[in-house]
Amino acid sequence: NxxxxxxxxxxxxxxxxxxxxxxxxxxxxxxxxxxxxxxxxxxxxxxxxxxxxxxxxxxxxxxxxxxxxxxxHVIQLGHHGGPCEQPANPLLFTIVHGNGVHATKVAFCGCKEQLPDKIKQLMRSHLFPATAKGTRTAFTFNVLKEFSLHNLESKKAAYDFLGALLRLTDNCFTAEVPNPYANFLRVVHVWNYLTLLKRCGQMHGIDELLPHRPAGNLLVWCPACPEPGFNSDPNCPTTPHHLRHCNQTQRTLDGNFQCNQYNKNTDPDDVSLCGGRAYFPEDQEYTEYLDTIPVSTEVKSRIQSTHENVVQSPQKSTCNYLKVVNKQDQKKFKNMAKTGTVNGQCSHVFILSCVDMQYGER
Structure with missing residues (x-):
């Protein structure tokens, strides 16, 4: 009751x-x-x-x-929800919020005194536009933050998350609700990149304060590892002899040969926005480097369609204990784009770099 x-x-x-x-x-x-x-x-x-x-x-x-x-009601931009003296004509927008997908009317500010562009007007109202020009779809900051937490905590995919929002809008005729799935994927990609720039301090000019680190890097640095001139002094005379190892920087490599990716149709426009400034290297630079690595004849025949310049390696090793080269052309790596990953990390297991492997341990 x-x-x-x-x-x-x-x-x-x-x-x-x-x-x-x-x-x-x-x-x-x-x-x-x-x-x-x-x-x-x-x-x-x-x-x-x-x-x-x-x-x-x-x-x-x-x-x-x-x-x-x-x-x-018409949502007025540029005046914190208040009226505008010279509002533009209302436009029908599809706005995705945490409680569903809204088909609502939005009016841009037309005041000549301070007339920011439409992108700024939407962003200042906590609305992330789906496109840069002629946008009619936007996502609230709250729904982007909510998806980020769901994705990190419960590994929920964007398809499932947006499907739940569609049902929150209309649980009976869900197919009739506009589905901005493609726009959502693109906006989340850009949102995560901008969030990364903010949290790594790049928007605040952190490179000027930390000149000893690579410029523009987007890494999460280990706070415990010694960085000479920043959090440690390797020439400090007061350091006891038996504690001098604390001033030593240690790096290790760890490979995962089960982290595979099969060849599949992917969006060619879905590229990394970091450009090699985070954990993985820039794609073109890494591909050019792989072209200089010797490979066996069997592997060469498999990758000639994707890599033009392939250096052929000498005959495989006959040593029973050296299995790295001999495993490069195993059938289990067939139809795989990536056969594993290798991480470079510090002694406190903070990841510093990652690379993909092709055809075994190459």
Whole structure:
């Protein structure tokens, strides 16, 4: 019975507290929201325009879900939700929020005194546009942060996460809800890169404060490893002889030959935005380096279609204990784009670099 109470409201049809309209609209996204008329609902949600409006159908006697724009409201950009003296014509936007996919109206600011571009107006309203020009789709910052946490904690894929948002919008006719899956993948890619730039200090000019580190790097550095001139002094005369090893920087390599990737059709435009500044090297530079590595005749015949310049290696080793070269052309690596990864790390297991392997341990 307590759950059924939310399917109706005893105040429906009575005079609203504003004395100008009848009570007809409820909000389940707000905590203990008192049903009001449409105008009061808009007034109470100027700072939260993505709450669903549950509007009572007086003919069918039940609540129907509507976006706030169906009540006559237009989300105004550039004035913190307030009115604009020279607003542009409203545009129909598809905005993805944590409670679903909204088809709502948005008006850009047209004030001549301070007229930022449309991208800045959207971003300052915590809306991430899907495209740089002529965008009609945007994602709220909250939904991007929420997906990032779900993806890291529970390994939830973007397809499943967006599918849940579609069902939150309409759990009966989900196929009729606009599905911005392709835009979502692209926006998440850019969002993660910008977040990485911010957290690594590149947006704050951290390279000027840490000149001993590679310029523009996006690594998470080990705070315990000694960095001469930064957190340690290797020439300190007070360091006891038996503790001098603490000033030593140690590096190790570790390979994972089970981390494989099979050949598959991928989007050629889905490229890394880091450009070799993070853990993996730049693709073209790494490919050119691999072309100079000797390989066996069997491997050479397999990779000539993708690598033009391949250096042929001498005959395989006959040593029973040297199995690295002899395993390069095993059948288990057939149809694989990557046959493993190798990580360079410090003694505190902070990853410093990664590379993919092709055809065994190459």
């Amino acid at each position: 307590l759950m059924l109470e939310f399917e109706s409201d005893p105040l429906i049809g009575t005079l609203c507290a504003c004395n100008r309209g009848l009570v007809s609209t409820q909000c389940n996204d707000c905590t203990a929201y008192l049903a009001t008329c449409n105008d009061c609902f808009i007034k109470n949600h100027l700072q939260s325009p993505f709450h669903w409006a549950e509007v009572w159908d007086f003919e069918k006697n039940f609540f129907q879900r509507h976006d706030i724009s169906s009540l006559g």
